[in-house]
Amino acid sequence: MIKIENLHASINGKEILKGLDLEVKAGEVHAIMGPNGAGKSTLAAVLAGREDYEITAGSVTFLGKDLLDLPTEDRAREGLFLAFQYPVEIPGVSNVNFLRTALNEKRAYHNQEPISAKDFMALVREKSALVELDAKLASRAVNEGFSGGEKKRNEIFQMAMLDPKLAVLDETDSGLDIDALRIVSQGVNALKSPENASIVITHYQRLLDYIIPDVVHVLYDGKIVKSGPKELALELEERGYDWIKESL
Amino acid sequence: MSNYTENELAKDLENQEYKFGFVTDIESDTVPIGLNEGVIRLISSKKNEPQWLLDYRLKAYAVWQEMTEPEWAHVRYQKPDFQGISYYSAPKQTKKYESWDDVDPEMKETMKKLGISMEEQQRLTGVAVDFVMDSVSVATSFKEKLSELGIIFCSFSDAVQEHPELVQKYMGTVIPSTDNFYAALNGAVFTDGSFCYIPKGVRCPMELSTYFRINAGGTGQFERTLVVADEGAYVSYLEGCTAPQRDENQLHAAVVELIALQDAEIKYSTVQNWYPGDKEGKGGVFNFVTKRGICENNAKISWTQVETGSAVTWKYPSCILKGDHSVGEFYSVAVTNNHQQADTGTKMVHLGKNTKSTIISKGISAGKSQNSYRGLVQIHKGAHNARNFSQCDSLLMTDECGAHTFPYIECKNPSAKIEHEATTSKIGEDQLFYCMQRGISEEKAISLIVNGYCKEVLNQLPMEFAVEAQKLLAISLEGSVG
Ligand SMILES: Nc1ncnc2c1ncn2[C@@H]1O[C@H](COP(=O)(O)OP(=O)(O)OP(=O)(O)O)[C@@H](O)[C@H]1O
Ligand SMILES: [Mg+2]
Numbered sequence: 001m002i003k004i005e006n007l008h009a010s011i012n013g014k015e016i017l018k019g020l021d022l023e024v025k026a027g028e029v030h031a032i033m034g035p036n037g038a039g040k041s042t043l044a045a046v047l048a049g050r051e052d053y054e055i056t057a058g059s060v061t062f063l064g065k066d067l068l069d070l071p072t073e074d075r076a077r078e079g080l081f082l083a084f085q086y087p088v089e090i091p092g093v094s095n096v097n098f099l100r101t102a103l104n105e106k107r108a109y110h111n112q113e114p115i116s117a118k119d120f121m122a123l124v125r126e127k128s129a130l131v132e133l134d135a136k137l138a139s140r141a142v143n144e145g146f147s148g149g150e151k152k153r154n155e156i157f158q159m160a161m162l163d164p165k166l167a168v169l170d171e172t173d174s175g176l177d178i179d180a181l182r183i184v185s186q187g188v189n190a191l192k193s194p195e196n197a198s199i200v201i202t203h204y205q206r207l208l209d210y211i212i213p214d215v216v217h218v219l220y221d222g223k224i225v226k227s228g229p230k231e232l233a234l235e236l237e238e239r240g241y242d243w244i245k246e247s248l
Numbered sequence: 249m250s251n252y253t254e255n256e257l258a259k260d261l262e263n264q265e266y267k268f269g270f271v272t273d274i275e276s277d278t279v280p281i282g283l284n285e286g287v288i289r290l291i292s293s294k295k296n297e298p299q300w301l302l303d304y305r306l307k308a309y310a311v312w313q314e315m316t317e318p319e320w321a322h323v324r325y326q327k328p329d330f331q332g333i334s335y336y337s338a339p340k341q342t343k344k345y346e347s348w349d350d351v352d353p354e355m356k357e358t359m360k361k362l363g364i365s366m367e368e369q370q371r372l373t374g375v376a377v378d379f380v381m382d383s384v385s386v387a388t389s390f391k392e393k394l395s396e397l398g399i400i401f402c403s404f405s406d407a408v409q410e411h412p413e414l415v416q417k418y419m420g421t422v423i424p425s426t427d428n429f430y431a432a433l434n435g436a437v438f439t440d441g442s443f444c445y446i447p448k449g450v451r452c453p454m455e456l457s458t459y460f461r462i463n464a465g466g467t468g469q470f471e472r473t474l475v476v477a478d479e480g481a482y483v484s485y486l487e488g489c490t491a492p493q494r495d496e497n498q499l500h501a502a503v504v505e506l507i508a509l510q511d512a513e514i515k516y517s518t519v520q521n522w523y524p525g526d527k528e529g530k531g532g533v534f535n536f537v538t539k540r541g542i543c544e545n546n547a548k549i550s551w552t553q554v555e556t557g558s559a560v561t562w563k564y565p566s567c568i569l570k571g572d573h574s575v576g577e578f579y580s581v582a583v584t585n586n587h588q589q590a591d592t593g594t595k596m597v598h599l600g601k602n603t604k605s606t607i608i609s610k611g612i613s614a615g616k617s618q619n620s621y622r623g624l625v626q627i628h629k630g631a632h633n634a635r636n637f638s639q640c641d642s643l644l645m646t647d648e649c650g651a652h653t654f655p656y657i658e659c660k661n662p663s664a665k666i667e668h669e670a671t672t673s674k675i676g677e678d679q680l681f682y683c684m685q686r687g688i689s690e691e692k693a694i695s696l697i698v699n700g701y702c703k704e705v706l707n708q709l710p711m712e713f714a715v716e717a718q719k720l721l722a723i724s725l726e727g728s729v730g
Pocket of ligand 1: 011012014016036037040043085
């Protein structure tokens, strides 16, 4: 699915990613944990194509293509989805209008006809039910005035609508109450298939009770410094990150 | 890897060509250039006008000669040479069209380019279009249906011939020729325009619409519009325009007067897309318009405008809230790009008791343009319990453009409640990135964000006009694909 090799990225001359390697295969769920400021969101942003970052070395292959060579929107159309740690508000633009535009841009890219209004609304109903998103939120302006938890839920709703190949969830669990956490996780699990994969960035092993990862990675100081089975998350929760620092 | 920065966006915007630029080749009948009493008499006699109207013109001309061009607006431009303009131009064919089939095929082609195929509009939208090509109306539709209700909707010239008593009674009562330099000029040399009268208690069943176009090179346009809604009447009036590409500056100095008698309501919507000039700012239309309405008791006037064109725009649709409980509204989107300059806003004059006004202004500046909002809220002594809410938002697309807000408040009655909010923001990189991460191109993303930003105003427009306005916003702001 995706293969990241020796990725170096910096912002404003400051190197954040310092030789990161990661491979995720179709059907897998990978969790990335790591202390604040380690570079987790940076990795997500670099993969999605945020232009503030300078890639100084390394390569990323996504579904056989050179990901770093694609413009941001084409990465999305190829099937990369980023659930933002801080979803952005777009006043005056309704969620459904936003998603219909996004969906049709993707379809056009793949030489498909635009989706009919009827099919689109059916899809909205199906997917909003999946994440138990209030129908009112679907027609409100994108994230405008949404509560923190509603924004996160909306990210998963958008993910469900766009049906990505690879989803990167950046701390989608933070700010969610227990019920929301369960609902969002169920949503993510329901979308899981042998053809897609996800990278779940989190600080809490709690999420991993719901979304069972195949591999857990520790991102520390711009690199993956440790990988292991899901039990690693438990160990991190108990012992913190110091023992990892020491073992380096 | 795409590195589409805002600077590139800015570059793309600069390269945006005027998409509606074309010239229709119709023979024009033009008076000699220059302005003097003789020219005014000539215009008046060509139009077969009554003596009182000639007198009105001559008086306005005398007033104009004593005036100087206003300097206070935040715009710079090469002053028009008023002696270098031809003040009258009419398409040569003097015969009026009996039916749509008789209309000059070339003119139909023009309308098609404008996206206003009349057949379609007539059939689908129920819009009666009074198409003004240069200065003479050449096609009027739905006239009969309207006249059954006693509604008069015709060219200003026809109104002068057929309803002189109405024209004489109301013309110049809201905007006297002494009002300002451009209004005085218009009063002297106006050629045509539209007239609309809705009788007592009648609700006009369709949107009335006029498309103005400047056609003959070097012909200034001096339109005059007069809308009268008699007691308890309602009308929604649409005005939209595009102009062909030109090298020399073209002057447009229209006057629009609205009169809403007791319990009447007038909704006046404009989509303005005059040629803004090339990317160096050369050759665009100068748009100096005076628009004002007066509300009697319990009446309401609402101005909605989407301004994307013109090299220089100077325009302040205003409301005089004379009657008690009268309401004035102003909803505006002004987009400026390249070297465009817009100084626009409104005046709300509260005279009556319990009068209410709302001002929502959205300014969007791109390129090296300058976009100013200038608003005056005036509460007079007798205006007890007057209320005003103003919101002026500016959106900047580049570092080189400017947005300016000049709100003036004059309050002579302590019971007034006045609220003013203003914001300035740059188009968010975070918003653009968010859209693009969902697979939306930067072009579409900008158009989405901008349309969202203007939603409150666009929502005020009638449906079919709103669609047109959204397209215009997109055309004015999108970068070329690539
Ligand atoms: N514009 C910038 N200029 C300089 N440093 C930056 C900039 N943006 C981010 N950084 C730094 O990059 C580092 C990595 O940030 P990042 O957001 O990737 O961390 P994270 O692992 O996601 O942390 P958290 O767990 O808090 O979300 C941080 O030290 C941050 O301060
Ligand atoms: Mg982060």
